[in-house]
Amino acid sequence: xxxxxxSQEVVNAAYGLAEEIRDGxxxxxxxxxxxxxxxxxxxxxxxxxxxxxYVEAAYKRALADGMLATR
Numbered sequence: 001x002x003x004x005x006x007s008q009e010v011v012n013a014a015y016g017l018a019e020e021i022r023d024g025x026x027x028x029x030x031x032x033x034x035x036x037x038x039x040x041x042x043x044x045x046x047x048x049x050x051x052x053x054y055v056e057a058a059y060k061r062a063l064a065d066g067m068l069a070t071r
Contacts (some may be wrong), residue, residue, distance in 0.1 A: 001055045010062045013051035017043065018066030038064045 020026060021037060029042040037043055038060040047059045054062075 010051045014062035014066035018070045
């Protein structure tokens with residue numbers, strides 16, 4: 001398994017997913033008022049599907065960073 005620092009690939013995938021979250025495309029599985037995006041299993045699974053091979057912590061960190069970057 002690759003970690004977060006090894007590739008920009010997971011960062012780019014997380015940024016794209018974060019934009020979709022902000023556009024409301026993931027409202028059916030994610031409620032920002034009640035949970036953190038990095039603790040939503042469906043979002044982490046989607047990021048894993050888009051960019052396989054990283055440790056779970058890498059997906060969580062990348063998604064949190066992506067959400068921050070898309071503000």
